[in-house]
Amino acid sequence: MSAKGIFVDANWCTGCESCILACQQEHGYSEKEFGVKVFKLGPLHINDEEKHFEYDFLPAFTEWCDLCEERTAKGKKPTCVQHCQAQCLDWGPVEELAKKVTSRKQYLVGINE
Amino acid sequence: MTEAPDTTASDSQKAPVQYHWGETNGKRYKRGSRLPKKTGTPTPAAETPHVPWKWEEDGYTVIRGTARSAPGCHNVCGILSYVKDGKLVKVEGDPEDPYNQGRLCSRCLCIPDYVYSKDRLLHPMKRAREDRGKDKFVQITWDEAYDIIVHEFKKVADKYGVDKIAMCQGTGRDIHQVTRLNACMGSPNEGVPYFAGNSCYLPRIASMACMLGGSCVMDASQFLPKRYDDPRYTVPEYCIIWGHQPFYSNADGFYGHWILDLMKRGMKVAVVDPQLSWVAAKAGRDWLRVRPGGDGALAMAMLKVICDEQLYDKEFCDLWVYGLDALCERVKEYDLDDLCEKAWVDKEDVVRVARTYATSHPAAIQWGVALDQQTGGQQAAHAITAMWCITGNLDIPGGNVMADACWGIEQPNWVGTWGWDELMDDEEQSKRIGIDRYPMFAVGFKNMSSNATIEAWQRGEIPIHAAYIVTNNFLATMGAQAETQLEWYKQIDFIVVEDLFMTPTMMALADVVLPAATYEERDGFGGLNAYRISCINKAIEPVGDSKADNTIFLELGKRLTDAIKPENDDIAWPWDNVQEMWDYALEDGGFTWEELRDATWKYPEFQYRKYEKGLLRPDGKPGFRTETGRAEVYSMVFHHTMWSGLDPLPSYVEPVESPYSDPEDAKEYPYIVTSGARVPHFFHSEQRQIAKLRALHPDPLVYIHPDTAAKEGIEEGDWVWLENKHGKCKYKASFNDTYDPRVMQAEHGWWFPERTDEAEENTENEMDGLFGVFESNINNLVPFDAGVSGFGSNYKAMMCKIYKA
Ligand code: SF4
Ligand code: SF4
Numbered sequence: 001m002s003a004k005g006i007f008v009d010a011n012w013c014t015g016c017e018s019c020i021l022a023c024q025q026e027h028g029y030s031e032k033e034f035g036v037k038v039f040k041l042g043p044l045h046i047n048d049e050e051k052h053f054e055y056d057f058l059p060a061f062t063e064w065c066d067l068c069e070e071r072t073a074k075g076k077k078p079t080c081v082q083h084c085q086a087q088c089l090d091w092g093p094v095e096e097l098a099k100k101v102t103s104r105k106q107y108l109v110g111i112n113e
Numbered sequence: 114m115t116e117a118p119d120t121t122a123s124d125s126q127k128a129p130v131q132y133h134w135g136e137t138n139g140k141r142y143k144r145g146s147r148l149p150k151k152t153g154t155p156t157p158a159a160e161t162p163h164v165p166w167k168w169e170e171d172g173y174t175v176i177r178g179t180a181r182s183a184p185g186c187h188n189v190c191g192i193l194s195y196v197k198d199g200k201l202v203k204v205e206g207d208p209e210d211p212y213n214q215g216r217l218c219s220r221c222l223c224i225p226d227y228v229y230s231k232d233r234l235l236h237p238m239k240r241a242r243e244d245r246g247k248d249k250f251v252q253i254t255w256d257e258a259y260d261i262i263v264h265e266f267k268k269v270a271d272k273y274g275v276d277k278i279a280m281c282q283g284t285g286r287d288i289h290q291v292t293r294l295n296a297c298m299g300s301p302n303e304g305v306p307y308f309a310g311n312s313c314y315l316p317r318i319a320s321m322a323c324m325l326g327g328s329c330v331m332d333a334s335q336f337l338p339k340r341y342d343d344p345r346y347t348v349p350e351y352c353i354i355w356g357h358q359p360f361y362s363n364a365d366g367f368y369g370h371w372i373l374d375l376m377k378r379g380m381k382v383a384v385v386d387p388q389l390s391w392v393a394a395k396a397g398r399d400w401l402r403v404r405p406g407g408d409g410a411l412a413m414a415m416l417k418v419i420c421d422e423q424l425y426d427k428e429f430c431d432l433w434v435y436g437l438d439a440l441c442e443r444v445k446e447y448d449l450d451d452l453c454e455k456a457w458v459d460k461e462d463v464v465r466v467a468r469t470y471a472t473s474h475p476a477a478i479q480w481g482v483a484l485d486q487q488t489g490g491q492q493a494a495h496a497i498t499a500m501w502c503i504t505g506n507l508d509i510p511g512g513n514v515m516a517d518a519c520w521g522i523e524q525p526n527w528v529g530t531w532g533w534d535e536l537m538d539d540e541e542q543s544k545r546i547g548i549d550r551y552p553m554f555a556v557g558f559k560n561m562s563s564n565a566t567i568e569a570w571q572r573g574e575i576p577i578h579a580a581y582i583v584t585n586n587f588l589a590t591m592g593a594q595a596e597t598q599l600e601w602y603k604q605i606d607f608i609v610v611e612d613l614f615m616t617p618t619m620m621a622l623a624d625v626v627l628p629a630a631t632y633e634e635r636d637g638f639g640g641l642n643a644y645r646i647s648c649i650n651k652a653i654e655p656v657g658d659s660k661a662d663n664t665i666f667l668e669l670g671k672r673l674t675d676a677i678k679p680e681n682d683d684i685a686w687p688w689d690n691v692q693e694m695w696d697y698a699l700e701d702g703g704f705t706w707e708e709l710r711d712a713t714w715k716y717p718e719f720q721y722r723k724y725e726k727g728l729l730r731p732d733g734k735p736g737f738r739t740e741t742g743r744a745e746v747y748s749m750v751f752h753h754t755m756w757s758g759l760d761p762l763p764s765y766v767e768p769v770e771s772p773y774s775d776p777e778d779a780k781e782y783p784y785i786v787t788s789g790a791r792v793p794h795f796f797h798s799e800q801r802q803i804a805k806l807r808a809l810h811p812d813p814l815v816y817i818h819p820d821t822a823a824k825e826g827i828e829e830g831d832w833v834w835l836e837n838k839h840g841k842c843k844y845k846a847s848f849n850d851t852y853d854p855r856v857m858q859a860e861h862g863w864w865f866p867e868r869t870d871e872a873e874e875n876t877e878n879e880m881d882g883l884f885g886v887f888e889s890n891i892n893n894l895v896p897f898d899a900g901v902s903g904f905g906s907n908y909k910a911m912m913c914k915i916y917k918a
């Protein structure tokens with residue numbers, strides 16, 4: 001069986017952190033446990049003249065992430081994917097998701113090894 | 114001296130109130146109105162979805178509804194509440210709902226933690242007046258609470274006059290029926306009297322009302338149930354996001370990520386913000402790093418470019434706009450270099466953004482509270498509104514569209530008071546605080562003027578003798594110079610505070626505490642937005658003895674009317690329960706509350722270019738609901754009230770206490786600080802006790818340029834004092850080198866629910882107690898002044914100095 005994973009399109013992640021809360025609520029986690037955490041990159045001064053900054057939010061997945069096994073078994077999306085306000089997360093077989101990775105700000109994590 | 118015509122109600126104001134009996138859902142009610150009785154059947158909803166509102170799933174009962182307060186928020190996101198054994202287990206976004214399309218922000222995702230927080234207030238309580246500020250509350254029953262309130266309000270009404278009883282609101286909760294509580298007794302005073310300059314949305318709404326006879330909102334397709342796929346909709350080519358953090362604030366019933374949806378569909382953005390927000394970084398060169406308080410200069414600069422270069426839509430202006438020539442003359446009085454210099458923005462950038470906006474079709478402007486929070490903000494709002502009027506982006510798909518209450522259902526709540534005319538006579542109405550002082554308050558809005566109230570306190574008067582404070586924690590949020598205001602409010606004879614948690618304001622002032630309930634614990638409907646009416650659907654029984662705000666108003670309202678103005682008995686609160694009250698309110702839409710619940714949401718048929726179709730004016734003629742019938746960039750309302758200092762044309766008014774208006778003080782206070790830098794997890798002063806949300810943002814932060822910090826001997830993470838002549842406050846420094854080194858931004862709404870010891874032990878020094886509310890309180894630095902309009906104080910443009918704590 002092929003590995004499943006999560007695709008992140010960080011071109012659009014606004015850092016709203018809904019994903020963290022969605023995950024905690026679904027799994028009954030406390031504030032100290034989370035399947036996903038959001039890191040801030042920048043703002044980096046790429047070109048000040050042009051006001052070109054690199055400023056991104058990057059979700060990363062922890063060992064508490066079980067890819068929402070229970071939900072997906074019932075045909076639902078993982079809760080972070082559903083609730084992401086920027087709709088910048090996706091999930092599925094990594095081979096499928098890999099096709100979506102076309103830019104520096106897009107990445108893939110395989111979770112069900 | 115000329116009298117202000119009331120444009121939003123000019124046709125109705127003079128007419129006497131007519132009373133008649135009518136029937137709603139099989140019950141007879143007496144009604145009163147200055148407008149002729151509505152006839153005909155209401156236009157049916159554009160879409161009634163066929164989705165169930167309740168079902169069983171894997172051992173849960175799932176209830177579909179919309180999230181509309183408490184907690185505070187003006188949105189009506191679609192939710193599915195999962196309940197097991199009578200307990201709310203989790204909430205999910207409703208994928209079927211066109212509003213949020215399955216998404217939710219962290220505040221609603223966390224709602225079970227909020228509902229079952231150990232800090233929730235569970236019972237009504239009372240406390241002796243001499244014990245204000247001390248944790249000496251005693252649990253009582255609802256009957257006893259109501260009896261005390263009725264008795265004390267009656268005492269005040271008899272002794273000082275009923276107009277000395279004020280309903281004091283906050284923001285975010287569906288509590289607008291509270292205006293009927295003051296009206297049923299005969300008091301016209303309702304508002305946010307501690308909020309200097311009524312500095313949230315009202316300045317913009319009032320400006321638009323004076324110019325357009327109504328208000329506008331950016332069109333992100335939210336009026337259309339098919340949303341972006343509706344063929345009538347056009348994605349804006351360009352959008353200026355002005356003084357607004359859409360993704361974290363979800364402000365004013367505009368779900369912020371709609372902006373992102375449009376960016377994905379090709380919309381380009383410009384961002385006017387002192388902060389390089391995430392979306393500002395996406396704007397590239399079109400990020401305009403405006404000086405806080407310089408928005409008026411920037412708006413006039415853009416307007417000047419559009420007028421001087423004749424980039425306006427001539428044909429549209431000829432047909433629908435009043436005052437273009439006068440406006441073109443007006444902008445000639447300004448020097449572009451000077452305006453750009455005052456705005457701290459490069460001329461080249463201003464010119465480019467103005468040109469791009471004027472030549473993109475459609476183009477939209479999505480603005481935020483920053484414009485309301487500076488003196489001169491009302492004038493800036495006038496200038497920005499003129500931008501979308503003269504470029505023909507008014508009421509077109511993807512522009513800024515005229516927004517009305519759906520089926521007129523919530524109209525009374527939009528303008529201030531439900532029952533204003535039917536429950537109060539002219540003399541009672543005339544006792545509203547501030548209408549003679551600030552004429553913009555006489556134009557359609559029924560609130561009391563905050564600044565007229567503040568000025569009365571400053572003169573040593575006592576403008577309010579009894580206060581009903583609901584959904585407001587003003588010591589932490591909107592109260593400018595809250596310590597000073599607390600001393601004033603202590604003089605009030607009797608104070609009720611209604612909320613869900615023990616707040617600093619409640620601890621400091623409440624004689625009676627009423628525990629309110631969340632949207633999970635109540636039935637109702639959301640209609641404060643202009644897009645749709647949606648159902649708030651009770652999923653669980655209220656925790657403890659808490660009750661929905663609306664239930665409290667209905668129960669208390671009956672008693673207050675009976676005790677204070679019994680002649681209103683048969684008309685004020687004739688409903689046996691809230692559902693009957695909702696049926697009555699929804700009648701203009703042609704459906705009952707149960708029918709709404711079955712559908713969950715109902716969108717009225719939305720129309721673009723309403724001015725062409727005669728849909729804006731009561732007489733059914735084309736045009737706008739203004740004196741000239743046009744969109745007035747030269748406002749006739751301001752023309753008639755020029756005596757007060759209001760200007761019929763857009764202008765740039767430099768805020769008080771700024772480096773330009775007060776260069777002497779600027780030597781001592783060289784920096785500018787804003788309040789209200791947004792964090793996604795908190796609605797103003799709420800949610801600080803919700804562990805999962807607080808963990809994501811534990812401390813009050815001030816954002817500062819590292820060079821400035823170095824100069825002042827501050828390292829990242831240090832606690833610092835911000836100070837000016839009004840006061841000081843303490844924040845933790847967070848570095849960001851994209852700020853102008855002269856500018857810093859502080860968060861607002863901070864208090865520390867965890868510091869319960871201090872609240873209990875605060876008998877000695879109250880300022881140490883009250884959950885530390887004065888400590889990290891940026892409002893300590895806010896001047897009261899709101900300029901000639903009475904709208905807009907400098908919450909977002911204070912001079913200050915900074916030093917290590
Ligand atoms: S996939 Fe599920 S378990 Fe993993 S982070 Fe997202 S919500 Fe948490
Ligand atoms: S919910 Fe989506 S947009 Fe928000 S932080 Fe998570 S990944 Fe980013």
Ligand code: SF4
Pocket residue numbers: 180181185186187188189190213216217218219220221222363368
């Ligand atoms: S914007 Fe956030 S808090 Fe407001 S209703 Fe939607 S999910 Fe709830």
